[in-house]
Amino acid sequence: MTKITTVSSLEELNSEITQNFSKLSKRLQQVAEYVLENPNGIAFGTVVMIAKDATVHPSTLIRFANAFGFTGFSDMQKLFQKKLLQESSSYEDRIKLVQDDANLDQKNATSKLLDQFSQANSHALNYLKDNINADDLEQARMILSKADTIHVKAVRRSFPIASYLAYLLNHINVRCYLLDGVGGMHKEQEHLIRKNDAVIVISFHPYASETQSTVDAAIAKGTPIILFTDSPLSPLKEHATVCFTVKEAEVYSFRSLTATMCLVQSLAISLAH
Amino acid sequence: MTKITTVSSLEELNSEITQNFSKLSKRLQQVAEYVLENPNGIAFGTVVMIAKDATVHPSTLIRFANAFGFTGFSDMQKLFQKKLLQESSSYEDRIKLVQDDANLDQKNATSKLLDQFSQANSHALNYLKDNINADDLEQARMILSKADTIHVKAVRRSFPIASYLAYLLNHINVRCYLLDGVGGMHKEQEHLIRKNDAVIVISFHPYASETQSTVDAAIAKGTPIILFTDSPLSPLKEHATVCFTVKEAEVYSFRSLTATMCLVQSLAISLAH
DNA sequence: ATTAAAATAAAACATACATTCCAAAAATTG
DNA sequence: CAATTTTTGGAATGTATGTTTTATTTTAAT
Structure with a gap:
């Protein structure tokens, strides 16, 4: 060399x-x-x-x-x-450094936005850590570990979480279908669900009918349901076997996904052990 | 003494x-x-x-x-x-959490995992905030605001980010195609890219060939490329008009997506203003 | 002021270290 | 496929480094 x-x-x-x-x-x-x-x-x-x-x-x-x-x-x-x-x-100096919002041209506006989001998300993660019940987590883990096949359903805003979860699970050799509704086959994919499987649904306000439909299918089969949602008032909650209510970061009324992503990731990887 | x-x-x-x-x-x-x-x-x-x-x-x-x-x-x-x-x-350093406590019963194990992930992710977000260049952000914003149509491409682990980004952009009335490769039409979807568009690719190690191919297509058309990746050694970096290198949280060698999600979200929403 | 005790500095020591050298292995070239 | 160059890993080397020992100086006490 x-x-x-x-x-x-x-x-x-x-x-x-x-x-x-x-x-x-x-x-x-x-x-x-x-x-x-x-x-x-x-x-x-x-x-x-x-x-x-x-x-x-x-x-x-x-x-x-x-x-x-x-x-x-x-x-x-x-x-x-x-x-x-x-x-x-x-x-x-840095820890004391507070942003003075006064002199912001367009250039740092985006940068500022990033600051706000990362900070808000960071807070959301800390909040998450303290507000998720260990028993719920364990119950969810048990359900998933017993399941023959796991079905994951989420649409629109929640969809990225579902796709990530499906990716993770398949990568630790857990059978997992992503009910993605490609080709408009939401209903058809529901037929894949069987009694000794498990269904994971992620649904945020406004709660989509496609997800509701999947939950109904699971109920009909008697399949356990794990729900990730944003409010204890979610219409799906009463049907879920386990329900996680996640508070996401919000900036200018845009909600993040990071907290749920983090939770979902933890749960998935706990199955690897 | x-x-x-x-x-x-x-x-x-x-x-x-x-x-x-x-x-x-x-x-x-x-x-x-x-x-x-x-x-x-x-x-x-x-x-x-x-x-x-x-x-x-x-x-x-x-x-x-x-x-x-x-x-x-x-x-x-x-x-x-x-x-x-x-x-x-x-x-x-804290982004990478190392496991220390061996004596964990199965129940708190998952809860502990959540702690670690949320903490690592939280740190990753703070790190992100301090290590993303404001000029790069602004340049990316300019490219996107000038683009007629934005194409987003990412596969496997990065795919959730792409789907989220596409969702966000469409919801603030920015024309955006998600090149999802459904039906194996990766190549075909590349034909959608035109010169006065913009291409966003997210690619982490190991850098998928499908994403590389999309970048090649963009280069051929002369379309600006915004890249989100995990290492300055990414093979795509040299072709990108703007490149963001994001350090993600890592626990037990499982990498998160939250930092990139946050960054992508900030960029998208900055277009809404 | 003298002696004992404590503190300090100098030198000696041993070891841990970066670096170099050399032979084996791998890659490249003709 | 052979020859040559490049790369690589192991052992050797010499130096820099932390530490200990010993002699000297300083301080305190009687």
């Missing part, structure tokens, strides 16, 4: 790495990925520690550093340490 | 230092002052470097550490490093 260039800042280094990634050998690419992924791991660790964590030979790290113009690994490491120090010093 | 006590956090150490300051010898007081004043300097420096900077003898540092119950200077130093990691890159 030949020397690539000389860099003096971490940002420069990162862009050099990404730019020349394809030119690197297999092992050096491995290091490159690790470096980009774990910048703070680099700052403190020793060569052997980092090498072990990145599953490469220690000398590869030195070769990597040399390839990017450093005299050695320690030389490169200094860059990561410097960055960490800089961030730390600004940390105290 | 006799051993004072055993401390396990930097806050503890600091209060121990101030409390026992008068009991310390002259040189140890000198070290104490230095330690309280330059915590960051301790984290990285070597004994000789720090000693020189504090104008004390290296061995004094070891004796100082011993006085506060550490086995040696390096032992004490770890405390400063840990603090630096937590502070400076606070989220980045």
